[in-house]
Each structure stands twice: as structure tokens, then as C-alpha cells.
Amino acid sequence: MRNIKLVLAYDGGDFNGWQVQPGLPTIQGSLAEAILRMSGEQVLPRGSGRTDAGVHALGQVASFTTGSPIPVPNILVALNDLLPASIRVLEVQEAPAEFHPRRSARAKTYRYRMYREAICPPFLARYVCHHPYALEEGAMQEAARLVVGEHDFTSFAAVDAERAERMRQAQENADEDAPNNVRRIFSSAFSREAAELIYTVRGNGFLHHMVRNLVGLFLLVGKGTVAADEVRRVLQARDRSANPGATAPASGLYLVSVEYG
Amino acid sequence: MRNIKLVLAYDGGDFNGWQVQPGLPTIQGSLAEAILRMSGEQVLPRGSGRTDAGVHALGQVASFTTGSPIPVPNILVALNDLLPASIRVLEVQEAPAEFHPRRSARAKTYRYRMYREAICPPFLARYVCHHPYALEEGAMQEAARLVVGEHDFTSFAAVDAERAERMRQAQENADEDAPNNVRRIFSSAFSREAAELIYTVRGNGFLHHMVRNLVGLFLLVGKGTVAADEVRRVLQARDRSANPGATAPASGLYLVSVEYG
Numbered sequence: 001m002r003n004i005k006l007v008l009a010y011d012g013g014d015f016n017g018w019q020v021q022p023g024l025p026t027i028q029g030s031l032a033e034a035i036l037r038m039s040g041e042q043v044l045p046r047g048s049g050r051t052d053a054g055v056h057a058l059g060q061v062a063s064f065t066t067g068s069p070i071p072v073p074n075i076l077v078a079l080n081d082l083l084p085a086s087i088r089v090l091e092v093q094e095a096p097a098e099f100h101p102r103r104s105a106r107a108k109t110y111r112y113r114m115y116r117e118a119i120c121p122p123f124l125a126r127y128v129c130h131h132p133y134a135l136e137e138g139a140m141q142e143a144a145r146l147v148v149g150e151h152d153f154t155s156f157a158a159v160d161a162e163r164a165e166r167m168r169q170a171q172e173n174a175d176e177d178a179p180n181n182v183r184r185i186f187s188s189a190f191s192r193e194a195a196e197l198i199y200t201v202r203g204n205g206f207l208h209h210m211v212r213n214l215v216g217l218f219l220l221v222g223k224g225t226v227a228a229d230e231v232r233r234v235l236q237a238r239d240r241s242a243n244p245g246a247t248a249p250a251s252g253l254y255l256v257s258v259e260y261g
Numbered sequence: 262m263r264n265i266k267l268v269l270a271y272d273g274g275d276f277n278g279w280q281v282q283p284g285l286p287t288i289q290g291s292l293a294e295a296i297l298r299m300s301g302e303q304v305l306p307r308g309s310g311r312t313d314a315g316v317h318a319l320g321q322v323a324s325f326t327t328g329s330p331i332p333v334p335n336i337l338v339a340l341n342d343l344l345p346a347s348i349r350v351l352e353v354q355e356a357p358a359e360f361h362p363r364r365s366a367r368a369k370t371y372r373y374r375m376y377r378e379a380i381c382p383p384f385l386a387r388y389v390c391h392h393p394y395a396l397e398e399g400a401m402q403e404a405a406r407l408v409v410g411e412h413d414f415t416s417f418a419a420v421d422a423e424r425a426e427r428m429r430q431a432q433e434n435a436d437e438d439a440p441n442n443v444r445r446i447f448s449s450a451f452s453r454e455a456a457e458l459i460y461t462v463r464g465n466g467f468l469h470h471m472v473r474n475l476v477g478l479f480l481l482v483g484k485g486t487v488a489a490d491e492v493r494r495v496l497q498a499r500d501r502s503a504n505p506g507a508t509a510p511a512s513g514l515y516l517v518s519v520e521y522g
Contacts, residue, residue, distance in 0.1 A: 011383040056384070085386035122272040123317070125346035127384060 001065045003099055004075060006031075006045070007091035008060045013126040013251065014086040018050040018060075027051070027087060031062065034082035038075070039068040048101040048108065048258040049206070054250030056127065058111075059090070059257040061101045099260075107186060107259040110211045112199040113252045128196065129215075129252030135222030137190060137197060142228040143221040144188045144199065147214060147235065154181045154238040156217075158209035158247075181207060181238070188214075200256075209247055216245030262326045264360055265336060267292075267306070268352035269321045274387040274512065275347040279311040279321075288312070288348060292323065295343035299336070300329040309362040309369065309519040310467070315511030317388065319372075320351070320518040322362045362519070368447060370517040371472045373460040373509065389457065390476075390513030396483035398451060398458060403489040404482040405449045405460065408475060408496065415442045415499040417478075419470035419508075442468055442499075449475075461517075470508055477506030 010027055020029040031045045045064040051057060070078070076092045083089070098104075113128040120130040185203040192198070199215055217234060220226040226244060234243045271288055281290040292306045306325040312318060331339070337353045344350070359365075374389040381391040446464040453459070460476055478495060481487040487505060495504045 009383050011386070080380065085381065085391070086383045088380050088383050090380060119341065119349050119351060120346065122270050122347045122349050123388060125272070130346070 001067055001097075003063055003065055003095045003097050004072075005093050005095040005099060005101070006062045006064075006079075006089050008057060008062055009088050009090055010057050010060065011086040011126070012051060012054050012056040014084070015053065017053045017055070018047050020044065027057075027060070028062075030083060030087055031064075031079075034079050035064055035066070037082050038078045039066055039070065041066055041068065046101050048105050049255075050208075051253075051255055052209075052250050055253045055255070057255040060255050061105070061258040061260075063095060063099060063101050101258070104260050105205070105258050106261050107202055107204055108206060109200065109202040109256040109259075110206065111201075111254045111256050112211060112215045112248065113254070114197040114199075115195055116197055117195045126251055129249045131197075131219070133223070135197070135219070136224060137192075137222065139224070139228045140197075140218045140222045141190050143218050143231045144190055144201075144214075146229065146231040147188050147201075148185050150182060150184045151235050152181050152238050153183050153207050153210055153235070155234045155240055155243045156210045156213040157181060157207040157240060158213075159240055183207065183210075190218075211253060212248040212250070213240075213243060213245060215248035215252075217243055218245075219248065220245050262328055262358075264324055264326055264356045264358050265333075266354050266356040266360060266362070267323045267325075267340075267350050269318060269323055270349045270351055271318050271321065272347040272387070273312060273315050273317040275345070276314065278314045278316070279308050281305065288318075288321070289323075291344060291348055292325075292340075295340050296325055296327070298343050299339045300327055300331065302327055302329065307362050309366050310516075311469075312514075312516055313470075313511050316514045316516070318516040321516050322366070322519040322521075324356060324360060324362050360521075365521050366466070366519050367522050368463055368465055368520040369467060370461065370463040370520075371467065372462075372515045372517050373472060373476045374513045374515070375458040375460075376456055377458055378456045387512055390510045392458075392480070394484070396458070396480070397485060398453075398483065400485070400489045401458075401479045401483040402451045404479050404492045405451055405462075405475075407490065407492040408449050408462075409446050411443060411445045412496050413443050413499050414468050414471055414496070416495045416501055416504045417471045417474040418442055418468040418501060419474075420501055444468065444471075451479075472514060473509040473511070474501075474504060474506060476509035476513075478504055479506075480509065481506050 016024040016026050018027045020026050036042055043064045045062045048061040072092050072094060076089050079089045114131045115124055115128040118132045183203050183205050188201045190197060190199050221228050277285040277287050279288045281287050297303055304325045306323045309322040333353050333355060337350050340350045375392045376385055376389040379393045444464050444466050449462045451458060451460050462472060482489050
């Protein structure tokens with residue numbers, strides 16, 4: 001059996017997230033269907049991680065095993081012919097048998113796009129979070145720096161009901177490690193690109209909703225509701241209810257890339 | 262009564278075109294609903310012309326009459342609050358009573374975007390026509406120049422069944438002039454912007470499907486199926502069946518602007 005590694009881009013607005021769900025359009029489900037039509041093999045491709053409904057990817061990594069001898073360049077063309085236009089395979093390569101998109105990952109980068117002008121162009125509505133109100137961008141930058149390093153990110157994890165469900169699924173599913181909320185953040189910063197304020201974060205892993213919950217707290221810092229150094233206290237609390245921020249909308253979030261050793 | 266002029270941008274991919282249709286999302290219908298919720302008045306806004314399902318606008322012009330004293334800047338804010346994010350009001354002004362978005366128009370500009378690389382980014386799939394195959398762009402430029410001037414564009418009009426229906430509607434509807442297929446084209450040219458080949462055309466008016474049918478013929482010229490100067494013969498035939506081109510997909514077409522005297 002060959003282990004095929006894919007790099008994917010997708011418009012998350014068309015899908016109910018990565019993970020396959022009966023009767024709903026998902027990235028994993030669409031990919032499984034395209035592989036079935038290409039090779040006749042029923043496989044569930046593995047991803048580097050789940051993305052939620054509405055979250056986009058510029059470089060998600062997935063893999064699947066196949067007994068088919070179809071050459072790598074033909075896999076790229078065939079899958080792009082069979083997938084909807086909102087999912088594109090950017091790269092295909094044959095990986096060692098032990099390669100696993102999530103377990104082998106060393107780092108991931110996410111980006112969050114905020115459109116800052118009064119009127120958001122209709123062509124960007126699906127691809128950004130529209131935030132036209134005043135923000136202290138300097139304070140947000142200061143807050144963003146405080147999450148760099150190794151921390152327990154429980155205060156930025158998804159709320160309990162969702163986490164409990166994910167822990168249950170992780171225990172059921174041999175493919176998943178039991179949750180542990182310590183993660184190392186290598187970089188965390190805001191930048192400006194024309195009308196957009198962009199948050200970019202790179203780390204060795206991310207909890208469910210973690211980037212959107214970080215952005216939610218940074219927005220409160222930007223509004224002046226919370227001081228930048230409150231981020232330290234929120235981290236130390238290890239409790240989602242100690243974080244006054246809301247989960248920022250999915251439309252602004254992109255999985256940019258996944259790095260391997 | 263005040264005559265309110267609006268400049269609109271919209272993502273046509275979310276709508277069944279401009280014209281109101283019972284039970285289907287349309288630009289005109291969404292705008293009528295937003296006006297009703299804003300002022301309590303039931304009016305059908307007029308547009309500078311219909312756009313088809315999937316066709317986008319950067320600067321569509323519409324107008325409606327109102328007895329409400331609501332100030333112009335508040336109309337902009339209120340309509341953008343009430344409209345879906347895929348339709349934005351960019352400008353509002355009070356126009357003279359005799360202003361009519363279609364009858365008063367002196368010129369319109371359309372743009373058609375073709376994405377030329379092998380893999381079309383999923384975030385552009387709704388906003389371009391993907392054409393990764395070889396094209397003789399010089400021949401297309403030559404063909405585009407041949408439609409400049411005053412011509413009978415019957416060979417580029419929508420096919421008969423649709424035209425017959427539009428003529429019937431025009432006769433029923435006092436707001437429409439009887440069709441006449443002579444139009445003046447002021448400029449018609451291709452340009453390159455990074456991975457995109459863009460056709461831009463400015464004229465005093467356009468028939469239903471005219472820009473998409475022009476692009477369809479220019480694509481055959483680009484492929485070498487038809488010589489550039491065949492455009493002259495097709496124009497002279499005044500017959501859609503003399504035009505071997507297909508109607509290019511709606512997703513690449515934008516109404517860029519409407520000019521008034």
C-alpha cells in the first residue's frame with residue numbers, strides 16, 4: 001500500500017467543517033468520495049486537524065493509503081477533476097508509511113483576517129471578519145506577544161460541552177491522542193495589509209477554537225475593555241470562564257500551513 | 262416624493278439574478294425587502310439593467326422613490342444593516358425626479374475575468390471563469406477591437422426563446438423600451454493582471470447575454486478555431502446561429518459601472 005500525502009486549499013464557507021458527517025457536505029467526506037471515484041477504494045483520509053464549519057485552508061495536509069498504481073501527477077489532476085471547485089489539491093507526494101498528517105506535524109500556522117473599513121466588499125464577506133469599529137492595535141500587538149512560549153491553553157479551549165464531546169470521541173477513536181492542553185506558541189503577532197488587520201500565529205499545536213478564542217480576547221484588548229497584560233491572568237486561570245472574550249467568527253480564520261520534520 | 266439613487270456592489274453567486282422572482286433570492290427582491298423594513302414602504306427598486314444569476318456587480322445603479330424624510334447618510338447605514346453581506350450599498354444620493362437608472366444611463370462598463378493558471382484557488386472559483394488551456398491572446402485582442410463602433414449585435418444576443426420572452430415582457434411592461442439590437446461600443450480590449458486575462462468593454466448599452474457571447478466568440482479566436490476577422494462576418498450576419506461561440510459562464514462577469522450625463 002502507498003501512503004499519499006496531499007496539500008489542500010479550501011473555501012470553508014461551503015462545508016460543515018473537515019470531519020465527515022452523514023448527509024452534510026464536509027471536506028473529509030468530499031475527499032473520500034473523490035478518492036472512491038478515482039480508485040474504487042473506500043478510505044477515510046486523515047487530516048492534520050479538523051477545521052470547523054466556515055474555516056478556510058490555504059495549506060491543510062491530508063493523507064490516504066491506496067493500492068492503486070496511479071502516478072502522483074495523475075492523482076493531482078484526477079482529484080481536482082472530481083472535487084468541487086471550492087476544494088483544490090495543490091500538491092501530491094508519496095510519503096513514508098509512518099507519515100501521519102497530525103502526529104508527524106511539528107508546527108502549524110493560522111491566520112485571522114479582520115476587515116477594518118466601514119463597508120466590507122461583498123466579495124470578501126465570506127473570507128474575513130468585518131470589524132469596522134475603533135481598535136487600539138498597539139495594545140492588541142502587546143497582548144498577542146504574551147501568548148508566545150509554552151502554556152496551558154485551557155482558558156482558550158472550546159467550551160465544556162464541545163470539549164467533553166471531543167474527549168469522548170478521542171477515547172473512542174484510536175486515531176486520536178487524549179487531550180492535553182499544553183501547547184508551545186513560536187510566534188504570535190498582528191500585521192496590517194491595506195484595509196485588513198491580520199493576526200498570524202505559529203505553534204506546535206492548537207486546541208479546538210483556540211485561535212478564535214485568542215482573537216476574541218485580543219479584540220476586547222483592542223476595544224479597551226481588557227488591559228493587554230490581563231492575557232497573563234487569563235492564561236494562568238486555566239479555565240475558559242476566566243476568559244471574557246467571545247469566540248471570533250469562523251469566516252476570518254485560515255489554516256495557512258503545516259510543517260513536518 | 263424623493264428619488265433616491267443607490268450604487269450597489271454584489272456577489273451574484275448568492276442570487277438568482279437582479280430581477281425579483283417569487284420564492285427565489287434576487288438582488289431586486291432583497292433590496293425591496295430592506296427598503297420595506299427601513300421605511301415601511303413597498304416599492305420595487307429600478308435597476309440600470311438586469312444581471313443574470315451568478316453575475317456580479319461592482320457598481321450597479323438603482324433607484325427608488327420614498328416619502329420618508331430619512332437623511333441620505335442614514336439610508337446607507339440602514340440598508341447595509343438590513344441587506345445580506347453579499348449586497349452592499351456603496352453610495353446614496355438624492356436624484357432629480359426624472360432620473361431613471363436605465364433610461365438616463367449614457368454608458369456602462371463590464372469586465373470578464375478569466376483565470377489562466379492550472380489550479381484555480383478555491384477562493385476565486387465563484388469570481389472568475391477558469392480557463393487554463395492555451396489561448397492566442399494577441400488574436401483575441403485583435404478580435405475584441407473589431408466590435409468597437411456602432412453595430413447591430415443580434416448575433417451576440419441571447420438565444421431566441423429567451424429573447425422572445427424578454428420582448429413579451431418589454432411589451433407588457435411600460436418601464437421597458439421595445440428591444441432594438443443596435444449598440445455603440447466605445448472600447449473593447451483584453452488586459453493581463455497577474456494570473457488573469459481580463460476583458461473590459463464599455464458601451465452605450467448591452468443586449469441580454471451580449472458580453473458573455475462576445476467572450477464566447479473571443480475564446481474560439483484564442484483557441485484558433487475561428488480567425489479574428491471572422492468577428493466582422495458574425496456581426497454582419499445579425500443572427501445568433503451565425504456565432505459559433507458558446508455563452509461564457511456567468512461567474513466571470515462583472516457590471517463595473519454605469520455612467521450618467
